[in-house]
Amino acid sequence: MTAMFEINTLLVGLLLVDFVLLGASRLGTSVRQVAAQGALLSLLTLAEHAGWGAPWRVWLLALGSGVVKAVVFPYFLRRALREADVRREMAPYVGFTASVLVGVAALAASLWLASRLPLPGPVPSPLLVPVSLFTVLVGMFLLVSRRKALTQVVGYLVVENGVFCFGLALPEDAPLPVEVGILLDIFAAVFIMGIMIYQISREFDDIDTGRLTSLRDEAS
């Protein structure tokens, strides 16, 4: 097995997870899928850096982000889910079948966009840039088309995963303190969002953000 093959397999895995997320109605599935995406990304980091022979800082980052994204986040989100006692995304703004169709269009758009941008040198896989752009788009779409606070956090994580995946295409890695800082920020963000979900569920007996509509202005 060549590294290219492994990388392509992992990228196709990411792509499939994106589609599952678009069609998922159960919140538990969304949490599980975004955790799987985190695990795939940390494997991808290793595969991209020559697998077992990767330097220690790559191992550190891959393991760190893997633990945070595949273990800690699902734990937070599951707890929030239990507190809020909701299981399903009821009546999203865009239906699940339509969402998958939007996903197909987004995939075509990302492939086209990636073909328009020249690459500076050899990249690990020609799929890397389109798949990461697609993941960002899917995350954005989940954010605007779903009502439950928890699904919106999942959308945010998918956007972050897409950006992270794009970062892997860079010929030069970001310096370690910056990578650690980025990971810490995302960790703290999800931690605070988890607390807010708990507060929302206590205030409204639900985590439907469609209820958060008392603040608005009408243009005069």
Add this chain to the structure above:
Amino acid sequence: MIAALVLVPAFAGVLALLLRRDRLRRALLVATALTHLGLVAAVWRATPAAPPTAWLRLDPVGTLVLGVTSVLFAVAAIYAVGYLAHEVRAPRPDMEEDALFANGPEAVFTACLLFFLATMTLVTVSQNLGVLWVAVEATTLASAPLIFFHRHHRSLEATWKYLLICSVGIAVALLGNFFLAFAASFGPAGSGSLVLNELIAGAPGLHVRWLKAAFVLLLVGYGTKMGLAPLHTWLPDAHAEAPSVVSALLSGALLNCAFLGIVRAYQVLSAAGQGRFAGDLLIDIGLFSMALAAVFIVAQPDFKRLLAYSSVEHMGILAVGMGLGGGAVFGALLHLVNHSLAKGMLFLLAGNILAAYRSKSTAGVRGVGAALPVTAALWVAGLLAITGSPPFGPFLSELVIVKGAIDQGHPVATVLFLLFLAAAFVGMARPMLTMVQGEPLASLPPSGRDRWLAVAPPAALGLAVLLLGLWVPSWLNDVLRAAARVVGGGS
């Protein structure tokens, strides 16, 4: 020295979490704010030496934003002492609905204020765009609990929107950073480094298409945080629902920090010869922000939202000034200082009015002039200042921007700029003056209830913005000119 600027408030924040006694913690808040101000005064007089490629380094633009942040924070910290001392602890009835609500723990509030200062300081001293990103996202996280200090469902909604919209916006900025790194890794000399001076030095070799895409992403990302329309939707909610002292810091300090992110990207594009592309985008989004803000200012029934939309308008002014280039850059930087001082003052005064009247509705507040005479006088002065009337500072800075626009040959932008300023003036003056006039309701506190700690801080800011309109001191002028030169505004 630079590390101390970030670490002092960060450690004080941890300490604030551990302290049990409220009075001690409030003393810590003020002491830290004043220490920070002292350190900033020291670096202002003599910029600490650092190699040009250091990650943490103070350049003139960073020094300017840092100075404004530190001054505003010191004033807000003193105001916060009076505010926290007079906040009712027990659950109390909501002013708009019947439900009861309580405040969050004061220790967390104070600690988050200090963390907020630490993260904003880090934004101003970052010369590595990756570190800058980390710091800007950290400001969001430190300030979210501040907005949720009053635990009711409206502040919950505002905090949720703030957290989610800004975090996603900032994620887009991270993608922009990666695009920039891509643009920098072309060619034999390409390093992919995100250190500002290395990017600027290698600017001619940057790949233009990636560079332009990077600027658009960074503008959208940091523009979300800065409150540029149409990405501003979190801003009025967060500013209206946060305690007024927090609104003052969000508007007067945080928005500048986000603006700094855009300025850094603009510096790189200017150096790469793409300044016109970036400038035109900034002018367009700036004018759109001013237009949208003017629409929402007219007939706005809530005075804190009124001030929030005014912030959107002024961020638009900054973007227009920066985008015009030339002499207007100096105007934009001077306007950054003026807006922070004037808007900080107005939000603190709005807090006084809110505390006395327990209403944010412009229709529900009458006779501030009789009930709170000092607050009312300052409120009118603040209105004149923020709408750009002489002799206050914003008049001067807006004049410099308009002159820049005319000199650069942008007749349409000039006319629109003046038109939106006039609309905002009319839209703000009518409700804010009506609030001052008339007879206060019988149920209100008797006249002369202006507390010293509630009026002295905004009065100090008001005095500063008045002085800036009459005379820009040489120590400020030097830094402004140096900063304008760095950004590419000449003279």
